[in-house]
Amino acid sequence: xxxxxxxxxxxxxxxxxxxxxxxxxxxxxxxxxxxxxxxxxxxxxxxxxxxxxxxxxxxxxxxxxxxxxxxxxxxxxxxxxxxxxxxxxxxxxxxxxxxxxxxxxxxxxxxxxxxxxxxxxxxxxxxxxxxxxxxxxxxxxxxxxxxxxxxxxxxxxxxxxxxxxxxxxxxxxxxxxxxxxxxxxxxxxxxxxxxxxxxxxxxxxxxxxxxxxxxxxxxxxxxxxxxxxxxxxxxxxxxxxxxxxxxxxxxxxxxxxxxxxxxxxxxxxxxxxxxxxxxxxxxxxxxxxxxxxxxxxxxxxxxxxxxxxxxxxxxxxxxxxxxxxxxxxxxxxxxxxxxxxxxxxxxxxxxxxxxxxxxxxxxxxxxxxxxxxxxxxxxxxxxxxxxxxxxxxxxxxxxxxxxxxxxxxxxxxxxxxxxxxxxxxxxxxxxxxxxxxxxxxxxxxxxxxxxxxxxxxxxxxxxxxxxxxxxxxxxxxxxxxxxxxxxxxxxxxxxxxxxxx
Amino acid sequence: xxxxxxxxxxxxxxxxxxxxxxxxxxxxxxxxxxxxxxxxxxxxxxxxxxxxxxxxxxxxxxxxxxxxxxxxxxxxxxxxxxxxxxxxxxxxxxxxxx
Numbered sequence: 031x032x033x034x035x036x037x038x039x040x041x042x043x044x045x046x047x048x049x050x051x052x053x054x055x056x057x058x059x060x061x062x063x064x065x066x067x068x069x070x071x072x073x074x075x076x077x078x079x080x081x082x083x084x085x086x087x088x089x090x091x092x093x094x095x096x097x098x099x100x101x102x103x104x105x106x107x108x109x110x111x112x113x114x115x116x117x118x119x120x121x122x123x124x125x126x127x128x129x130x131x132x133x134x135x136x137x138x139x140x141x142x143x144x145x146x147x148x149x150x151x152x153x154x155x156x157x158x159x160x161x162x163x164x165x166x167x168x169x170x171x172x173x174x175x176x177x178x179x180x181x182x183x184x185x186x187x188x189x190x191x192x193x194x195x196x197x198x199x200x201x202x203x204x205x206x207x208x209x210x211x212x213x214x215x216x217x218x219x220x221x222x223x224x225x226x227x228x229x230x231x232x233x234x235x236x237x238x239x240x241x242x243x244x245x246x247x248x249x250x251x252x253x254x255x256x257x258x259x260x261x262x263x264x265x266x267x268x269x270x271x272x273x274x275x276x277x278x279x280x281x282x283x284x285x286x287x288x289x290x291x292x293x294x295x296x297x298x299x300x301x302x303x304x305x306x307x308x309x310x311x312x313x314x315x316x317x318x319x320x321x322x323x324x325x326x327x328x329x330x331x332x333x334x335x336x337x338x339x340x341x342x343x344x345x346x347x348x349x350x351x352x353x354x355x356x357x358x359x360x361x362x363x364x365x366x367x368x369x370x371x372x373x374x375x376x377x378x379x380x381x382x383x384x385x386x387x388x389x390x391x392x393x394x395x396x397x398x399x400x401x402x403x404x405x406x407x408x409x410x411x412x413x414x415x416x417x418x419x420x421x422x423x424x425x426x427x428x429x430x431x432x433x434x435x436x437x438x439x440x441x442x443x444x445x446x447x448x449x450x451x452x453x454x455x456x457x458x459x460x461x462x463x464x465x466x467x468x469x470x471x472x473x474x475x476x477x478x479x480x481x482x483x484x485x486x487x488x489x490x491x492x493x494x495x496x497x498x499x500x501x502x503x504x505x506x507x508x509x510x511x512x513x514x515x516x517x518x519x520x521x522x523x524x525x526x527x528x529x530x531x
Numbered sequence: 532x533x534x535x536x537x538x539x540x541x542x543x544x545x546x547x548x549x550x551x552x553x554x555x556x557x558x559x560x561x562x563x564x565x566x567x568x569x570x571x572x573x574x575x576x577x578x579x580x581x582x583x584x585x586x587x588x589x590x591x592x593x594x595x596x597x598x599x600x601x602x603x604x605x606x607x608x609x610x611x612x613x614x615x616x617x618x619x620x621x622x623x624x625x626x627x628x629x
Contacts, residue, residue: 133607226587240586269593270586339570350547357548359620364613372624374548382550390549395563397543398535407574414577416584452562453569469587495588 034059039105039199039253046104049093053086053104057148060106064150064197067527072172073182073192074151075111078118082106082148089146100145102256107142108198110189111152112159113244114233115139118149122235123157123167123185126384127362136233137268138202138244138261145260150198153188157386158353159209159237161185162458165449166388173445174217176485176524180442183213183458189247190217195527200257201247206237207341208438208462210245211474215437215488218476218520220505221247222254223462225495226469227272229258230265238348239270241341241466249521251475251505255283258498274496282499286506289323293504294430298334299461305440307480311487312436315477318511319434319504329429331422333415334464340415341463342456343399343408350396356384391452420468427494432504435461437474437488465492473501475509476520486520535567536560 034056037045045051061079068074089104114120114132116139121127135143142149156166164172164187172187174180175195182191189201190213203210205223214221222245229244236242246257262276295316300309320326358364358380365379385393399408426433438458448455465472470492477489489508493500513519537560544551544559551559605618614621 130611133603133610227590266595270588270590272588272590333576336573336576339573342566342570343573358613359622361611362613366623370624372627373622376623377548378545378550381548385549390551390555391559391562391566393547393549394540394543394559395566397547398539398563398567401543401546408570410583411574411577413583413585414581415573416587417581418577420584420587453565456566467587 035063035196037199038250039102039248039256040250042199043102043105043256047101053089053148054083056104057082057086057106057150060150060198067195068197070173070178070527071175071191071195071197072170073153073188073195073197074108075121075123075154075169075188076119077151078149081117082150085146085148092146100260102260103146104148105199106148106150107257108150108153108189108192108201109139110155110186110201110203112155112204112235113139113202114235115149115152118152120152120235121169122159123155123169124384124386124389125168125363126356126380130362132233134233137230137265139233141261147260153186153192153201155188156185157389158235158349159185159204159206160349160388160392162208162212162455163445163448164188165445166386168386171445174442175527176218177442178528180444180485181216183216183438183442185209186213186221186247190214190219190221193217193219193247193249194521194524199249200253202261203245203247204234205243205245205466206241207345207466208459210247211462211472211488211490212438212458214247214474216442216486218486218524219247219249220251220254220473220475221245222258222473222501223465223471224258224262224498225272225471227270228274228276228471228498229261230268230271232265232267236352238345239352240348241345243466249519251473251502251509252280252283254473255279255502272496277499279499279502283502283506286503286510288319288504288507290325291432291504292325292327292430293319294327294329294426294433296334296426296433296435297328297330298332299435303439303457303460304436305480305482307482308436308440308487310481311478312489315489315508315512316434319508322507322511327430329426329433331419331426331464333418333422336415337419337464337467338456338460340412341459341467342395343412344416346392346396347399347409348396350393350400353389353393356381388452416467419464423464423468423470423494432500433492435490435492437461437490441480441483441485441487461490470495471498471501473505475505476512478512478516478520479523535563
């Protein structure tokens with residue numbers, strides 16, 4: 031059933047609807063693929079075999095009975111292990127939640143269940159989504175299917191690698207500073223960070239609440255739109271959830287039109303620090319869009335240069351507060367030191383043993399930025415920079431309908447290469463962070479392979495808040511133009527995965 | 532803007548309830564000094580006339596109807612707890628004996 035796993039989610043959904051393929055066959059094909067290659071990739075922390083097959087069998091029965099089904103019913107999906115699921119463990123990639131099971135489902139998971147999409151399992155991530163390489167997972171790094179010695183991006187490296195390695199047609203990710211888009215870029219897949227509030231975060235374990243967003247991970251732009259429509263929309267369980275309807279995203283992706291659109295190249299997100307092969311592919315994409323009738327304009331966002339610094343104040347501040355709940359009382363690990371300890375000593379020992387280095391670094395940094403005497407200079411100043419970034423976006427969107435940049439400054443780097451240099455690791459997110467700071471939606475799609483290393487390059491599109499449809503409309507056009515030049519999808523060029531069990 | 536040193540990190544680790552040994556404190560202080568140094572320009576960017584943004588898309592008065600929704604049962608709430616007794620979370624002593 032090798033062919034089944036290479037179908038897009040859209041094509042698989044059509045074969046399921048026409049009964050050419052059963053949901054059990056499709057789900058089993060993906061479970062077999064996971065079994066064959068995940069020993070080498072380590073994208074999954076938990077494989078949900080029994081339940082996935084059960085749901086698939088329900089879909090097949092419902093279809094035989096002539097029941098009305100959701101268009102994606104029977105299309106399997108993987109879920110980032112930051113999103114809580116009943117009946118499966120949720121670890122957030124941390125020892126502190128090892129073996130913990132949520133007593134409730136995230137809203138997005140309820141929506142997957144309502145659509146009867148079999149959940150294949152939970153995917154690996156940097157601990158509590160803190161990282162750009164998945165190396166900060168307590169359960170070992172995920173490997174990039176293009177080169178097993180390289181990182182799959184992060185924090186959602188598991189979801190991106192699963193989709194790139196044909197272990198799942200679709201996945202859910204979360205994006206606080208680029209954790210959906212940067213893994214998409216370095217694995218040659220598509221990832222979307224919706225408008226802040228566009229997809230409910232109820233049941234997504236919080237890192238930085240003013241930045242976090244759940245979104246789709248897929249192999250094509252249309253597949254992300256299909257998944258986005260499943261998970262989007264208002265949720266009273268999330269007080270930051272927008273009341274707007276989710277919008278005609280699938281239609282925008284199917285229509286795909288750029289003629290007469292103004293596409294703004296962000297001056298500050300190119301040049302120094304960007305790999306030559308990344309820029310070459312980026313400029314080719316601009317030419318393709320121009321040839322399709324788009325007007326390419328240059329826009330300047332001068333305050334983006336402060337975005338990374340402001341982000342590394344806001345994110346740790348909010349994370350230090352959100353992670354205070356891991357105290358060994360209500361859930362997860364409890365470490366009891368020798369003697370007759372007080373709760374305070376239990377907390378200190380539990381958090382020392384349960385959290386990894388990067389999480390500790392960010393908690394300490396956040397505690398520092400929020401402490402008396404520093405609050406105004408750090409957190410307060412960073413929030414002002416946030417206003418300046420929003421103003422830059424507002425000015426840029428007066429000149430352009432959509433903005434474009436490389437998703438990440440480089441292709442996938444080697445495992446271990448930046449592990450001892452936190453600052454170098456943080457620089458990976460320089461192009462993705464501004465969208466989170468302003469709450470605007472962003473999409474990354476494959477832009478080709480860099481000449482110097484043959485690894486995937488990501489192209490990022492950004493739209494004004496609530497205009498997610500524009501990303502799909504432009505993304506679909508660019509994807510089809512690029513695939514014409516490649517003679518097929520980029521992932522067709524990926525090497526066979528060796529070393530699977 | 533202030534620098535961050537080893538004593539600061541030790542104090543912050545106590546505030547954050549994370550036990551750290553000497554090696555960890557040394558390493559963390561070195562790493563954090565580099566990070567703090569790189570982000571300190573942030574405090575020099577925006578003047579007093581720039582308002583702070585706490586939330587990218589502000590919403591106000593987010594209320595729901597005052598009706599009982601789905602809630603966890605006592606058993607469900609305790610399911611993931613490291614220890615429980617009599618339907619409650621069980622914790623070690625809150626105060627020192629002295």
